[in-house]
Amino acid sequence: MNTPKMQTPPLPKGTRDFYPESMRIQNFIFDIWRKAALRFGYEEYEGPMFEHLELYTGKSGEEIVSQLYDFKDKGDRHIALRPEMTPTLARLVIQKGNSLKKPFKWFSIPRLFRYERAQKGRLREFFQLNLDIIGTESIYAEADLLSAIAYMLMDFGLKTEDFSIGVSSRKLLNAYLAEIGVSEVSKVYPVLDRRLKIEKEDFYSELAATGLSLEQTKKLDQFMDSKSIEEVEAKISSDESKAALDEIKQLFKTLQASGAGKSITLDLSIVRGLAYYTGIVFEVFDKGKSMRAIAGGGRYDSLCEKLGGDKVPGVGFGMGDVVLANLLEERGLLPSSKQSLDFFVASFTNDMDKIFEVAGKFRKLGYSVNHPLSPTKLGKQMEQANAQGAKVVVYVDGEKAPAGGFEYKVLSTGTLGAGTLEEIAQLKV
Amino acid sequence: MNTPKMQTPPLPKGTRDFYPESMRIQNFIFDIWRKAALRFGYEEYEGPMFEHLELYTGKSGEEIVSQLYDFKDKGDRHIALRPEMTPTLARLVIQKGNSLKKPFKWFSIPRLFRYERAQKGRLREFFQLNLDIIGTESIYAEADLLSAIAYMLMDFGLKTEDFSIGVSSRKLLNAYLAEIGVSEVSKVYPVLDRRLKIEKEDFYSELAATGLSLEQTKKLDQFMDSKSIEEVEAKISSDESKAALDEIKQLFKTLQASGAGKSITLDLSIVRGLAYYTGIVFEVFDKGKSMRAIAGGGRYDSLCEKLGGDKVPGVGFGMGDVVLANLLEERGLLPSSKQSLDFFVASFTNDMDKIFEVAGKFRKLGYSVNHPLSPTKLGKQMEQANAQGAKVVVYVDGEKAPAGGFEYKVLSTGTLGAGTLEEIAQLKV
Numbered sequence: 121m122n123t124p125k126m127q128t129p130p131l132p133k134g135t136r137d138f139y140p141e142s143m144r145i146q147n148f149i150f151d152i153w154r155k156a157a158l159r160f161g162y163e164e165y166e167g168p169m170f171e172h173l174e175l176y177t178g179k180s181g182e183e184i185v186s187q188l189y190d191f192k193d194k195g196d197r198h199i200a201l202r203p204e205m206t207p208t209l210a211r212l213v214i215q216k217g218n219s220l221k222k223p224f225k226w227f228s229i230p231r232l233f234r235y236e237r238a239q240k241g242r243l244r245e246f247f248q249l250n251l252d253i254i255g256t257e258s259i260y261a262e263a264d265l266l267s268a269i270a271y272m273l274m275d276f277g278l279k280t281e282d283f284s285i286g287v288s289s290r291k292l293l294n295a296y297l298a299e300i301g302v303s304e305v306s307k308v309y310p311v312l313d314r315r316l317k318i319e320k321e322d323f324y325s326e327l328a329a330t331g332l333s334l335e336q337t338k339k340l341d342q343f344m345d346s347k348s349i350e351e352v353e354a355k356i357s358s359d360e361s362k363a364a365l366d367e368i369k370q371l372f373k374t375l376q377a378s379g380a381g382k383s384i385t386l387d388l389s390i391v392r393g394l395a396y397y398t399g400i401v402f403e404v405f406d407k408g409k410s411m412r413a414i415a416g417g418g419r420y421d422s423l424c425e426k427l428g429g430d431k432v433p434g435v436g437f438g439m440g441d442v443v444l445a446n447l448l449e450e451r452g453l454l455p456s457s458k459q460s461l462d463f464f465v466a467s468f469t470n471d472m473d474k475i476f477e478v479a480g481k482f483r484k485l486g487y488s489v490n491h492p493l494s495p496t497k498l499g500k501q502m503e504q505a506n507a508q509g510a511k512v513v514v515y516v517d518g519e520k521a522p523a524g525g526f527e528y529k530v531l532s533t534g535t536l537g538a539g540t541l542e543e544i545a546q547l548k549v
Numbered sequence: 550m551n552t553p554k555m556q557t558p559p560l561p562k563g564t565r566d567f568y569p570e571s572m573r574i575q576n577f578i579f580d581i582w583r584k585a586a587l588r589f590g591y592e593e594y595e596g597p598m599f600e601h602l603e604l605y606t607g608k609s610g611e612e613i614v615s616q617l618y619d620f621k622d623k624g625d626r627h628i629a630l631r632p633e634m635t636p637t638l639a640r641l642v643i644q645k646g647n648s649l650k651k652p653f654k655w656f657s658i659p660r661l662f663r664y665e666r667a668q669k670g671r672l673r674e675f676f677q678l679n680l681d682i683i684g685t686e687s688i689y690a691e692a693d694l695l696s697a698i699a700y701m702l703m704d705f706g707l708k709t710e711d712f713s714i715g716v717s718s719r720k721l722l723n724a725y726l727a728e729i730g731v732s733e734v735s736k737v738y739p740v741l742d743r744r745l746k747i748e749k750e751d752f753y754s755e756l757a758a759t760g761l762s763l764e765q766t767k768k769l770d771q772f773m774d775s776k777s778i779e780e781v782e783a784k785i786s787s788d789e790s791k792a793a794l795d796e797i798k799q800l801f802k803t804l805q806a807s808g809a810g811k812s813i814t815l816d817l818s819i820v821r822g823l824a825y826y827t828g829i830v831f832e833v834f835d836k837g838k839s840m841r842a843i844a845g846g847g848r849y850d851s852l853c854e855k856l857g858g859d860k861v862p863g864v865g866f867g868m869g870d871v872v873l874a875n876l877l878e879e880r881g882l883l884p885s886s887k888q889s890l891d892f893f894v895a896s897f898t899n900d901m902d903k904i905f906e907v908a909g910k911f912r913k914l915g916y917s918v919n920h921p922l923s924p925t926k927l928g929k930q931m932e933q934a935n936a937q938g939a940k941v942v943v944y945v946d947g948e949k950a951p952a953g954g955f956e957y958k959v960l961s962t963g964t965l966g967a968g969t970l971e972e973i974a975q976l977k978v
Contacts, residue, residue: 125857126603126607126855126856126857127857128604128640128643128644128856128857128858129600129601129603129604129607129640130601131596131597131640131644132597132599132600132601132626132628133624133626135597135598135599136597137594137595137596137597137641137644138594138595138596139594139641139645140592140593140594140655143592143593143594143595144592144593146595147593158917159912159915159916159917159918160912160917160918160919161890161917161918161919161920161937163569163572163573163888164569164572164573164576165566165567165568165569165572166566166567166572166575167560167566167567168560168561168564168565168566168674169564169598169630169660169662169674170561170564171558171561172558172559172561174555174558175557175558178555178558186623189620189622189623191618191620191621192620193618193664194615194618194664195562197561197562199561201598211557211558211560212566212568214557215557215560215566216568221936223922225919226569231598231660233598235622235623245597245598253922256922256923258922258923260901260905260921260922260923261922263905264905264922267905267909271909271912271913373902374901374902374905375905377902377903377905377906377909378905378906378908378909379906379909379910379913380909426555427555427557428554428555428556428557429557459592461590472689472803473802473803473805473806474806476689476692476696476803476804476806476807477806477807477808479807480696480700480806480807480808480809481808483588483589483700484700484808486588487588488587488588488589488590489588489589489590490589490590490654491590492689493652493682493685493687493689493690493693494685494687494689507650508590
């Protein structure tokens with residue numbers, strides 16, 4: 121009697137399989153990310169896929185646990201799959217203390233996990249490019265990061281008019297809140313963060329509930345609507361506000377010089393939910409904001425201190441793979457997802473050992489090569505060569521081949537020829 | 550009153566941090582793996598970091614759970630961090646059924662997790678290159694995989710005498726067991742697998758406990774000690790045994806032709822613990838076997854069927870990063886782990902905007918560039934340039950620069966010069 125057949129378990133909810141077609145797209149994105157980061161002098165790092173839970177609750181509070189894949193391991197440690205990379209980065213910085221020469225520029229392409237409702241542009245498992253500059257309070261660090269964002273989006277083929285990097289400043293917002301007499305900001309920020317997602321009435325009534333007067337709320341609402349540096353300048357008066365705005369001015373000036381200026385806009389409606397931002401915050405959107413944010417980040421000068429280390433200034437951003445891929449697809453900027461090969465080695469007589477010998481010779485020269493894996497009719501071999509995107513088919517036993525050489529066929533043109541291994545290797549097709 | 554400072558949680562046990570120095574080494578290994586796999590015509594794929602637990606228990610039985618990072622997610626699904634990639638591969642194959650053109654050659658570099666005692670060459674979180682060929686029973690699939698192993702180890706700079714690929718066959722062992730009258734093999738295999746790890750007396754007594762006679766055990770012991778094809782040939786008589794040996798003969802012949810023959814040896818002591826192997830099995834060791842296996846694999850023609858799909862033949866191997874890195878380090882084959890940059894852009898007058906402008910120009914040409922991130926004394930700038938492995942320092946405001954050009958210094962030689970951006974970009978240093 122047969123035992124009933126097992127039901128194959130499905131792909132876990134909110135995660136993805138990467139068959140070769142989608143993997144090539146993923147690698148295309150990762151390659152451009154990595155090359156851009158290296159071109160900007162960032163060094164790559166990585167960490168474990170999970171951390172002790174306290175690393176996340178220490179930064180974001182207990183509420184975050186509901187969004188984590190957390191569990192007790194067999195040694196009764198409470199661990200969590202990483203939902204973001206910054207706490208790991210902070211741990212790395214704290215661990216090495218002063219032996220790390222600062223400032224430094226690092227990047228990583230972590231795989232991250234959040235237990236939340238899966239929806240368009242938002243999965244439970246995703247990848248994110250992270251760039252961070254640690255150890256300097258200089259606004260030129262922000263300029264470096266924002267230049268890198270603009271350059272890498274252009275590397276993908278996007279034009280400056282395809283995306284917009286909105287810049288705001290927690291420092292400026294704090295200073296302005298002080299100016300208009302709002303001192304208890306911790307309750308105010310979550311409302312400001314939701315400002316564009318809720319109705320105007322709700323925004324007003326929620327702020328009233330935190331103790332703001334109608335006039336304060338009106339001023340704040342108008343302030344966050346400011347569209348230019350001049351407009352802000354006309355609204356502020358304190359030295360703190362002016363200093364924070366000067367920083368933004370310098371940032372915009374440097375970004376003009378770096379060639380990234382066209383994509384930058386002032387957008388004081390940006391708050392960023394995470395409580396640990398202390399200065400400039402920014403978000404990158406497709407023009408028209410038809411999708412979720414492509415990237416977001418900001419300055420977090422207190423994070424290391426919060427996690428048990430010394431105070432170390434830092435600034436960084438994350439750019440997810442899902443929204444970016446959607447945008448690139450929409451703009452027709454994704455490459456072909458088909459396999460490609462330099463050579464397919466075939467045989468009229470199914471001389472398998474000869475096939476392996478010749479394939480080895482081409483591979484030793486660095487070329488990508490495939491061949492049949494069992495005796496196969498020639499028609500079928502040609503089918504395989506085409507399906508695998510081979511440029512040239514090399515026949516190991518063609519009668520017209522020169523001594524030590526081979527007949528070949530260029531698949532794109534159908535051209536037949538014969539030559540030595542070296543001649544065939546040099547074929548420009 | 551200050552709240553007591555948080556204690557930074559440590560790196561989770563059995564996992565690793567990759568600071569940039571170790572990340573460069575890791576990328577060196579991954580790059581060679583990936584290039585070799587692509588050169589052999591394998592296509593990359595990936596899957597989720599965790600699967601439903603049944604995918605692993607379905608393949609390996611309930612005992613495996615003790616070695617897994619398994620947990621219930623917030624939707625009460627019992628999931629496990631993947632301990633190996635093959636079950637995910639099988640799921641991918643089963644899901645697509647006949648729409649996947651077979652045979653096909655795939656590779657992946659999964660991050661894997663096993664909850665076990667951390668020790669030298671064995672961690673709880675590690676990476677593994679996997680190559681698999683799905684959809685053919687042909688022995689040329691094994692030849693392709695073993696050639697790829699030999700070639701990629703040589704790509705790392707290892708010589709054929711540095712490693713040895715031991716080949717055995719479950720089919721041959723099964724046929725020989727039948728020849729000597731052993732029919733109940735499922736209890737015998739675990740003992741055969743431990744043969745070289747336990748005392749000879751224990752091997753004999755454990756086999757006796759499974760019902761083998763002393764003579765059967767002696768024959769088996771001698772058979773597994775066979776050092777050559779000729780030696781095996783003299784010991785076998787059944788058609789099944791001969792057919793299985795013929796397969797090995799063909800494999801060795803093809804590997805000679807492919808240029809990978811020198812590393813291949815017959816080693817019938819190899820059994821491989823996993824119950825699902827059905828044909829050729831193999832393990833790769835450093836010569837002298839001073840370390841754990843560098844790689845191991847074999848044929849698994851029943852796996853998809855076991856996991857709820859149709860019967861689909863498959864063969865593959867895994868090569869971990871930890872043992873390989875240890876071996877390469879021991880042989881002095883790891884590259885420098887230092888950062889390197891094409892250009893460092895400096896300024897005598899701390900003209901930060903000009904620095905960003907010039908850095909942008911070199912980056913647009915594809916070069917890697919760094920520069921100070923705040924106004925910095927020239928001596929300190931030169932220190933940074935050296936520490937970051939820059940080849941050339943470009944001064945944005947040197948007085949001897951031609952119109953639109955720059956002064957520069959080649960750091961390896963100390964040579965000073967001046968030229969246009971294009972001339973400097975062309976410098977061969």
